[in-house]
Amino acid sequence: MTEYGRGPGSEPWHPEDPLYGDGGWEGQQAHAGQPAYGGQPQQYPQQPQQPQQYGDWGNGQQDAYGQAQQQYQQQGHPQQYPSQYGQQQYPGQPQQSYDNNGWATGSHPQAQYPDPGDPYGQQAAAYGGEHADYYGTPDAYPPPEPPSRRQAEAEPPQTDWDPGPDQGEHAFFAGGDDDDSDDDESGRGPGDRRGRGDKPKKRRSGCACLVIALVFAGGVGGVGYFGYQFYQDRFGAAPDYAGDGTSESVTVEIPKGAPGSEIGRRLKAAGVVKSVDAFVVAQQQNADGDTIQAGAYLLKKQMSAASAVEMMLDPKSQNNVQVKPGERNLAVYKAIDAKLELSSGTTKKIAKEKYKTLGLPKWANDNSEIKDPLEGFLYPGTYPAAKGMKPDAVLKAMVTQAAEKYDSLGLEAKAKTLKLDGPLQVITVASLVQAEGKTDDDYRKMAEVVYNRLDRANPETYGALQFDSTFNYLKGQSNIDISESEIKSNPDPYNTYYHKGLPPGPIGNPGDGAMKGTLNPTDEGWYYFVATDGVNKTEFAKTHDEFLRLKDKFNESRGN
Secondary structure (H helix, E strand, O other): OOOOOOOOOOOOOOOOOHHHOOOHHHHHHHHOOOOOOOOOOOOOOOOOOOHHHOOOOOOOHHHHHHHHHHHHHHOOOOOOOOHHHOOOOOOOOOOOOEOOOOOEOOOOOOOOOOOOOOOOOOOEOOOOOOOEOOOOOOOOOOOOOOHHHHOOOOOOOOOOOOOOOOOOOOOOOOOOOOHHHHHHHHHOOOOOOOOHHHOOOOOOOHHHHHHHHHHHHHHHHHHHHHHHHHHHHHHOOOOOOOOOOOOOEEEEEEOOOOOHHHHHHHHHHOOOOOOHHHHHHHHHHOOOHHHOOOEEEEEEOOOOHHHHHHHHHOHHHEOEEEEOOOOOHHHHHHHHHHHOOOOOOHHHHHHHHHHHHOOOOOOOOOOOOOOOOOOOOOOOEEEEOOOOOOHHHHHHHHHHHHHHHHHHHOHHHHHHHOOOOOHHHHHHHHHHHHHHOOOHHHHHHHHHHHHHHHOOOOOOOOOOOOOHHHHHHHHOOOOOOOOHHHHHHOOOOOOOOOOOOOOOOOOOOOOHHHHHHHHOOOOOOOOEEEOOOOOOOOEEEOOHHHHHHHHHHHHHHHOO
């Protein structure tokens, strides 16, 4: 029997093999309705394979054709094609003729040989016979797949996700392992899913279960830990030291208006208390805890919160300088030297050299005869002053407080209303009111006395203040027994007996009461005043005669 094709194990093609002439396969292609390869080639570079075009062709003609041809040859007839499979001739091709055995004797213009790189070049033909693939050329339409591949179910699209045996379960949870890769190498490509649904499922990996168990256990442990911490933060006692602290001391500065939480943060940062919450609780439990003042405190490290609160309430622990209402700068300088453990006169020298850098308002020091530019600008209050701090830092805190206070009072506008030359004169009047008055009621009356006497047209003093306090300031003393001859003979600008009008600048640091009285004086006609008891009681008069009677009362109290 004539052999029409070769199986997958056939030997390499040979150019002289009659099976690779122009007649054998070309004739079959012509009968199959395909153009001969000598004509115009057809290319389908991107058209996917259509199995129905190659298998049985849908009507069984390929099988019928093979059987008819074989029977016809066995009866001894030359190989002739039935009329329905008649040879088709295309323009540009030579006429083909056949010998008695049915082989073509003509020659094709160009012989085509299989391409070794064609994956289908040596596969058996699938058209009912055992024909080899004789058209493995680049121009040929992609050959049909073997029957086994054509009959397989459609291959699913390739993705990065492996759906697993049940098309939904990941291979890790299906118990998949390296055996799958071995199967791919032995019988099918990576995209072949045939038969995987029929494989028995493997048991889940013990390693995977162990990993999941460990992760679950770790999660439970983490939740437990954070739950404990949450409980401690919400309901547990705040961390706290025990006892009165170590022998090591530390200074902590508390700003004005600081709440308990801010105080606690500063104490914790300095190593005094162990936690902010412990201090806040201790402060709330102490009846006087809310009376802790601003300032610098000398405390011990690692104190219990309750001990820290008690120590801060003790004045002995406070490293502060207190400026009292009416106190002169000279006394404040001495107190700062003592707190900072500096030699006497150090702070006074710093004030004289650096007063311009301490934050004075622009309208301050507008008189060249002022004795101390900072007088009246060290506002009364409590300020931190501990060893190791610099004098200018302490002074700057006081000046800053005064500048903020005066700015809030609107002294520039008030000065015009009170017929004064500027804000500095308002402070100067307040310093006189503070030095001579004793109570808030005194301050208002004393302010009226000043304003009435400054009026040079008044019939009582004609513009002369005649305050003992101004003379005591220039002398650096506080003496109520001043001889008339001494007062009238001293030409110092601060001597209001010698000069009419206000002194060049403030004679002290007025407090809140004196400032309010200065800005809101009475209007009752007061011109005179006398401290009739020499200490606390001040009485006022509208006429000189009333003044003389008050003076006699003063002398009686003194035993004169």
